[in-house]
Amino acid sequence: MTSMCRRTILAVVLALMSASAFAAQAYKLRVDGLACPFCAYGIEKQIKAVKGVEKIDVDIKTGNVIVTVAEGTAFDEATAKKAVTDAGFTLRGLEKMPAQGTGK
Amino acid sequence: MTTTPDTARIKLASLAGLLLAAPFSVWAAPITFNTALPVQKDGWVLREQFVLNRNADDPDPAADRNMRVSGLVSVLGYGVTREFVLFGVLPYLDKRLDMNMEGQRVTRSDEGFGDLTLIGRYTAYTSDAPGRTFRIAPFLGVKAPTGRDDARDGLGRLPPTVQLGTGSWDFLGGVVATYQTLDWQVDAQLAYKVNREANGFRFGNVSGLDVSLQYRLWPQQLGSGVPAFLYGVLEANFVHAEKNRVGGIRDPNSGGTTLFFSPGLQYVTKKWILEAGVQIPVAQDLNGTALKNDYILNAGFRINF
Numbered sequence: 001m002t003s004m005c006r007r008t009i010l011a012v013v014l015a016l017m018s019a020s021a022f023a024a025q026a027y028k029l030r031v032d033g034l035a036c037p038f039c040a041y042g043i044e045k046q047i048k049a050v051k052g053v054e055k056i057d058v059d060i061k062t063g064n065v066i067v068t069v070a071e072g073t074a075f076d077e078a079t080a081k082k083a084v085t086d087a088g089f090t091l092r093g094l095e096k097m098p099a100q101g102t103g104k
Numbered sequence: 105m106t107t108t109p110d111t112a113r114i115k116l117a118s119l120a121g122l123l124l125a126a127p128f129s130v131w132a133a134p135i136t137f138n139t140a141l142p143v144q145k146d147g148w149v150l151r152e153q154f155v156l157n158r159n160a161d162d163p164d165p166a167a168d169r170n171m172r173v174s175g176l177v178s179v180l181g182y183g184v185t186r187e188f189v190l191f192g193v194l195p196y197l198d199k200r201l202d203m204n205m206e207g208q209r210v211t212r213s214d215e216g217f218g219d220l221t222l223i224g225r226y227t228a229y230t231s232d233a234p235g236r237t238f239r240i241a242p243f244l245g246v247k248a249p250t251g252r253d254d255a256r257d258g259l260g261r262l263p264p265t266v267q268l269g270t271g272s273w274d275f276l277g278g279v280v281a282t283y284q285t286l287d288w289q290v291d292a293q294l295a296y297k298v299n300r301e302a303n304g305f306r307f308g309n310v311s312g313l314d315v316s317l318q319y320r321l322w323p324q325q326l327g328s329g330v331p332a333f334l335y336g337v338l339e340a341n342f343v344h345a346e347k348n349r350v351g352g353i354r355d356p357n358s359g360g361t362t363l364f365f366s367p368g369l370q371y372v373t374k375k376w377i378l379e380a381g382v383q384i385p386v387a388q389d390l391n392g393t394a395l396k397n398d399y400i401l402n403a404g405f406r407i408n409f
Binding site: 030032033034035036037038039040041042044045046057058059060061062063085086087088089090092 | 144146227284289333406408
């Protein structure tokens with residue numbers, strides 16, 4: 001096996017290992033009542049407190065909150081609803097988004 | 105006409121309604137009063153507000169009174185539950201009264217912490233929709249006599265309006281409603297404050313109706329994420345103070361009704377808010393020779409944590 005082939009195989013294996021180790025799952029929360037920047041802080045803080053949450057992206061124009069959690073993290077509707085409710089808002093819906101890497 | 109310290113006390117007491125009505129809003133909301141918007145459970149918000157209250161329009165030219173109250177009002181809010189929020193309000197005040205007395209210009213003043221007010225607010229009704237919310241929240245509060253109320257100077261005991269505290273336990277209550285969208289927000293508050301007697305003096309009870317409109321000036325078109333907002337703010341404050349009582353007798357030169365218009369600006373981010381506004385009295389119907397207000401300046405910040 002040539003040196004170039006070995007390097008290619010190694011790169012592919014490392015890439016697959018990396019994707020497996022850091023596979024993340026994203027969820028889209030539709031939040032009602034979110035209408036100003038100052039309000040968004042409470043949503044972020046409450047969701048960040050959920051174990052396994054890695055990233056939160058709030059879009060106040062659409063009321064969507066994209067939550068990325070580590071692989072194996074249980075992030076169900078009850079968990080999302082509690083976080084949103086504790087922030088003072090209303091969870092209208094939760095949907096699982098296609099799996100993605102975190103890019104870490 | 106000669107004005108003695110006692111008569112000065114009686115005439116100036118009409119200011120109490122304004123000086124005691126410290127706003128306790130800690131949200132992106134009205135500048136001069138409260139809001140029904142939520143404080144997250146176990147979350148804190150801190151507001152620091154510089155206030156300058158100037159009163160130099162004296163119907164009694166012989167006394168030519170000039171009262172200035174400046175201070176830093178600290179408001180700390182804690183979300184006990186989603187619905188219930190506790191607020192603590194503590195002012196640090198510098199009160200100064202200049203006036204003519206027995207042919208001389210005298211100054212009477214005091215500086216320090218004023219009375220602590222604790223307020224509980226319960227969000228009784230919430231209606232959330234995409235990009236908007238409507239909430240109604242009644243509130244109740246108590247003002248403790250933590251500020252000094254027996255300060256003296258070379259002329260004797262300071263009049264009640266120059267004292268940092270009232271010496272009395274007072275109670276307040278009301279209801280606030282908020283309708284907020286991504287573009288604008290309206291708040292309205294109805295409040296009543298019951299003042300009690302201390303040191304033979306009782307400030308008149310104060311009722312107030314406040315309305316605030318906040319309109320997003322920038323950005324004109326919302327982008328993605330959480331952009332900062334610049335709000336233009338216009339508020340109206342209707343304040344009615346009943347007459348004070350001195351030794352149980354109503355003081356004819358105290359109390360009355362004032363209507364303020366209050367323009368302002370707010371810069372709102374996810375973590376903090378910068379804001380400033382000025383309350384301008386557009387109509388004052390005060391009793392007797394009660395001292396009139398010139399303006400109340402408010403400027404400060406709020407922090408989420």
